[in-house]
Amino acid sequence: MHYMTRAGAVRAVDGVTFSVERGQSLGLVGESGCGKSSIAISLLKILPDSARILSGSILLEGVDILPLSEDEMREYRWKRISMVFQAAMNSLDPVYRVGDQIIEALELHVGSAPSEAVERVRELYDLVGLNHSFIPRYPHEYSGGMKQRAIIAMALACEPAIIVADEPTTALDVIVQDRILREMRKVRDALDMSMIYISHDMAVIAEVSDVVGVMYAGRIVEFGETKDVFENPIHPYTRALMSAFPSVTGEKRELATLPGEPPNLLAPPSGCRFHPRCPYATEECRSQPPPTVRRGVHWADCWNPPEDQSP
Amino acid sequence: MSPQRTYSQTQPSLWKARLTLATRSLRQSWTLFLATRIGVIGLAIIAFYALLAAAHPILMMFVWEERVYDPVVGYAFEETRQPAPPSLKHPLGTDPLGRDVLSQLMFSARSEFMLGLLAALVTVSIGTIVGAVSAYFGGVVDAVLMRLADIMIMLPVISVLVVLSALIGVEHFELAIIIGIVSGFGATGVVLKSQALSVVVKPYVEAAKTAGGGHVHVIFVHVVPNLLPLSFLYMMFTVTGAIFSEAVLSFLGLLDVRMSWGLMIHVTESAGYLLQVTEYWWLIFPASLSITLLCSSFYLVGRSLDEVVNPRLRQL
Amino acid sequence: MAHYLVKRSAQILLTLFVFLSLVFFIVNAQPGDVSSFYALNPDIPPETRERMQDLFGVNDPLWKQYLVHVRNTFTGNFGVSFSHYPRTVADIIRERLPRTLALFLTASVISFYLGFALGKIIAWRRGGWTEYTSTIGGVTLYTVFTPWFGLMMIWLFAFRAGWFPIGKFLDPVLWRDAPTDANAIFNRMILSAIVVSIAVFALFAVTAKRRMAHSRLIRIGGLALSALAVAAAWFATGTGYLAWDILKHMILPVATLTLISFAGTMLLTRNSMLETMREDYVMAARAKGLPEKDVRDRHVARNALLPIVTSFVFSLAFAVDGGVIIEQIFSWPGMGQTLVSAALTEDLPLAVGAFVFVGVFVLIAHLAADILYVYLDPRIRY
Numbered sequence A: 001m002h003y004m005t006r007a008g009a010v011r012a013v014d015g016v017t018f019s020v021e022r023g024q025s026l027g028l029v030g031e032s033g034c035g036k037s038s039i040a041i042s043l044l045k046i047l048p049d050s051a052r053i054l055s056g057s058i059l060l061e062g063v064d065i066l067p068l069s070e071d072e073m074r075e076y077r078w079k080r081i082s083m084v085f086q087a088a089m090n091s092l093d094p095v096y097r098v099g100d101q102i103i104e105a106l107e108l109h110v111g112s113a114p115s116e117a118v119e120r121v122r123e124l125y126d127l128v129g130l131n132h133s134f135i136p137r138y139p140h141e142y143s144g145g146m147k148q149r150a151i152i153a154m155a156l157a158c159e160p161a162i163i164v165a166d167e168p169t170t171a172l173d174v175i176v177q178d179r180i181l182r183e184m185r186k187v188r189d190a191l192d193m194s195m196i197y198i199s200h201d202m203a204v205i206a207e208v209s210d211v212v213g214v215m216y217a218g219r220i221v222e223f224g225e226t227k228d229v230f231e232n233p234i235h236p237y238t239r240a241l242m243s244a245f246p247s248v249t250g251e252k253r254e255l256a257t258l259p260g261e262p263p264n265l266l267a268p269p270s271g272c273r274f275h276p277r278c279p280y281a282t283e284e285c286r287s288q289p290p291p292t293v294r295r296g297v298h299w300a301d302c303w304n305p306p307e308d309q310s311p
Numbered sequence B: 001m002s003p004q005r006t007y008s009q010t011q012p013s014l015w016k017a018r019l020t021l022a023t024r025s026l027r028q029s030w031t032l033f034l035a036t037r038i039g040v041i042g043l044a045i046i047a048f049y050a051l052l053a054a055a056h057p058i059l060m061m062f063v064w065e066e067r068v069y070d071p072v073v074g075y076a077f078e079e080t081r082q083p084a085p086p087s088l089k090h091p092l093g094t095d096p097l098g099r100d101v102l103s104q105l106m107f108s109a110r111s112e113f114m115l116g117l118l119a120a121l122v123t124v125s126i127g128t129i130v131g132a133v134s135a136y137f138g139g140v141v142d143a144v145l146m147r148l149a150d151i152m153i154m155l156p157v158i159s160v161l162v163v164l165s166a167l168i169g170v171e172h173f174e175l176a177i178i179i180g181i182v183s184g185f186g187a188t189g190v191v192l193k194s195q196a197l198s199v200v201v202k203p204y205v206e207a208a209k210t211a212g213g214g215h216v217h218v219i220f221v222h223v224v225p226n227l228l229p230l231s232f233l234y235m236m237f238t239v240t241g242a243i244f245s246e247a248v249l250s251f252l253g254l255l256d257v258r259m260s261w262g263l264m265i266h267v268t269e270s271a272g273y274l275l276q277v278t279e280y281w282w283l284i285f286p287a288s289l290s291i292t293l294l295c296s297s298f299y300l301v302g303r304s305l306d307e308v309v310n311p312r313l314r315q316l
Numbered sequence C: 001m002a003h004y005l006v007k008r009s010a011q012i013l014l015t016l017f018v019f020l021s022l023v024f025f026i027v028n029a030q031p032g033d034v035s036s037f038y039a040l041n042p043d044i045p046p047e048t049r050e051r052m053q054d055l056f057g058v059n060d061p062l063w064k065q066y067l068v069h070v071r072n073t074f075t076g077n078f079g080v081s082f083s084h085y086p087r088t089v090a091d092i093i094r095e096r097l098p099r100t101l102a103l104f105l106t107a108s109v110i111s112f113y114l115g116f117a118l119g120k121i122i123a124w125r126r127g128g129w130t131e132y133t134s135t136i137g138g139v140t141l142y143t144v145f146t147p148w149f150g151l152m153m154i155w156l157f158a159f160r161a162g163w164f165p166i167g168k169f170l171d172p173v174l175w176r177d178a179p180t181d182a183n184a185i186f187n188r189m190i191l192s193a194i195v196v197s198i199a200v201f202a203l204f205a206v207t208a209k210r211r212m213a214h215s216r217l218i219r220i221g222g223l224a225l226s227a228l229a230v231a232a233a234w235f236a237t238g239t240g241y242l243a244w245d246i247l248k249h250m251i252l253p254v255a256t257l258t259l260i261s262f263a264g265t266m267l268l269t270r271n272s273m274l275e276t277m278r279e280d281y282v283m284a285a286r287a288k289g290l291p292e293k294d295v296r297d298r299h300v301a302r303n304a305l306l307p308i309v310t311s312f313v314f315s316l317a318f319a320v321d322g323g324v325i326i327e328q329i330f331s332w333p334g335m336g337q338t339l340v341s342a343a344l345t346e347d348l349p350l351a352v353g354a355f356v357f358v359g360v361f362v363l364i365a366h367l368a369a370d371i372l373y374v375y376l377d378p379r380i381r382y
């Protein structure tokens, strides 16, 4: 997926392939600007005007949603695939009551009568641990954590098959963050939903996901079961990300062992996109795209992978 | 060495750095400005009228006979009937009093520019000082200035000028000053204050204060220069307002001016030709179109400057 | 909310006093006292002049004069007009204020509705010729020399096409042996308009609240029905032709004023919509699967409305000036035309009185905008 800007095409997502099983949780991790949110909005096809999906396919329960028209797509949104937004704080419309915003989705997709819809909102509030008295209140009366719960309740409203959660807890303090993570896991287990969980924080990903994809500069550079990736990371970028955790403050911090920033995606570096920052970079890294190293389902794209340390 | 000394010594280089920065950003802004297109159209119209204004005294001196072509007291003797339609000698015809319309048009262009410039200068001087002072001192000073701004913003300026014209008599100079005051203490002052608020919290302002710079010094050396680009933008809207108000007032016959575009239409109206739009088009269209074009050109330039200054409005 | 409104009302009251002081200052800045206006006019008998001297307290110290000036404003005592001698200024204003309100409010409501609807559409269809032409057209209407534009409207639709009368409030020939005087008829017309608007507003509110099907049909039907009912009532009383005469005189000035002021709302709406469209809740609304029209109207436009109401205050002065100009061009005998002709005939008491009323009107409109804002934004309401 590319953003067409005046300065040229920003290749925000470039050759990414992954799949999620029913009930499975996939984590996507990477620094900000790596294209994680771009993947998320592509999955629902809620792209800004400047964005184009040039090629590829997105299969949802076996149907490719890319060629679908807006009208057909609307049937999928929220009912089959819903989303918890990165900026949860601002994802609620300030001029409507929170309860009404959830009911809006219910009436649209489930077609429930007003009284049933209100009943359903009560259930959802119970599920995410919010007090019923907040249903008829406005977003500005909610605290940050409460807004986040409300957003999660809204995402669950139509019992979608898959939820995309884009940095759902980044803006919250660690304690609230922890509680919400636990609740999300509980809800997911209870409802047997799939989930794509996006974060820049390795610690969070480790906690919530079954499989992990590590993103760098618009590509997935390493992929595998969470356990494998964490115990035996292959890609130098993954290792750099891991050295930055555990997080104590929950704030965005510099990667300790990794100076610099992700590249400008207007003109990504040649060869391995990570080479300008990689401590192990060699000549071929600069000129040739790296080969895929496979260890079972666990793989990574790198010229100079470390020794396999698994038994 | 006292901190005061160090401070004043760094000043020349400070200004130099500022100048380099300014030229660089000016060049960037110019590129952006050119990309807006509407701004370029506006600029072209302004240039056209500036040319007309500049050519008038030259024509009067070398080509046009004063007895015939004077915009106020001239008379087209060779025409048998006034107003006369356009001819070679009078490309835009003559008015009901036998005066050359083109000469009137060109003569008035100059006074419109002077009026607009004066009003804009008054606006900017008042606006930047009000904005800077209000943001710098805050508190009571701010409260008083902002209440005053409230009323200036709500003041229907043309109605005020109508009343004033009955009370004291208004000419171009008074008109420019009044418009400058209303806009400077009003909308322009408010906008510049919000800009100044982001300037007064900058470290260098704090540093200048601790280095012992007096209030006046800090305001004029560190705050005001940062407001100038934005105030330049608001100058454009003031010019539009000034030209428009002048035209309305002189059209109503409430302004003591010898000649202006609005007055040209007023004369047409008094002579009863106002609704003979097709038969006597040269009495109505040149002046009306000039007012409209010059007003919109400054407005267009202002709008594109707005896009240059506020990146939010730019299209990606 | 109450707190906010009290604060705003206090501020506006303060502004009113500053405004009155300004008027006082201007009037007293010129040579001679207020009563010397009256001395200039040979038609005014000396008794009246003395009465006016008492009214304005010209022999008192300045601060007392100021208090008298404020009191006179609140009691509507502006003295006697010269050009309409012996009518009082208050009497003239009482007659003309409704005419101005009718003209101005009708034009404002229509232009707001039109500007908002169009701005919404332009912002939604970014780019392309719709945006280009409407922006050009909008800027042209916004900066056009208003008197000329009014003139062209008169020339085109009244003079050439003959569809409407050329200016003025009514056709004197028609009214020569009318059973009722024009002001009574006009007041009844305003009453009818209020009745119709209340009916339509109630229908709007009910259909919006219940989210009824065919809400548009019900609304338009309701509007048509209530308008028909009122029209029938008029013709039943036999004064319908008189009301129609006034209405015919009103259409062109209202249309002109609407055209010049709607462009501002349209451009503003467009910008505000474009900013709101970037908000996260808009993307969320789309992700929920709402149809584009609902995303646009319920979420984007509803939020874009807030800054538009705020900047309404900024454009108020511009709109009032536009009204003054249009009244003058169309010889519509309202406050604006009164102000200009009073200035032209140097009828100072009338000019000052009319101006004070224009100022008070702006302040009231400001307060109305504040109340509307409170109603629209729950962040302030609660």
Ligand SMILES: Nc1ncnc2c1ncn2[C@@H]1O[C@H](COP(=O)(O)OP(=O)(O)O)[C@@H](O)[C@H]1O
Pocket (backbone or CB within 6 Å): A003, A004, A005, A010, A012, A030, A031, A032, A033, A034, A035, A036, A037, A038, A039, A048, A050, A264, A265
């Ligand atoms: N609307 C947009 N227009 C142009 N470029 C964009 C836009 N949104 C994101 N980008 C660019 O796309 C890249 C990926 O952004 P994003 O998907 O938000 O990354 P992440 O979620 O990982 O932080 C970044 O380089 C960003 O600058």
Ligand code: SF4
Pocket (backbone or CB within 6 Å): A235, A236, A237, A272, A273, A274, A275, A276, A278, A279, A280, A281, A282, A285, A290, A301, A302, A303, A304, A305
């Ligand atoms: S391919 Fe080379 S540059 Fe890229 S991650 Fe591996 S070692 Fe580093």
Ligand SMILES: [Mg+2]
Pocket (backbone or CB within 6 Å): A032, A033, A036, A037, A038, A086, A166, A167
């Ligand atoms: Mg992101």
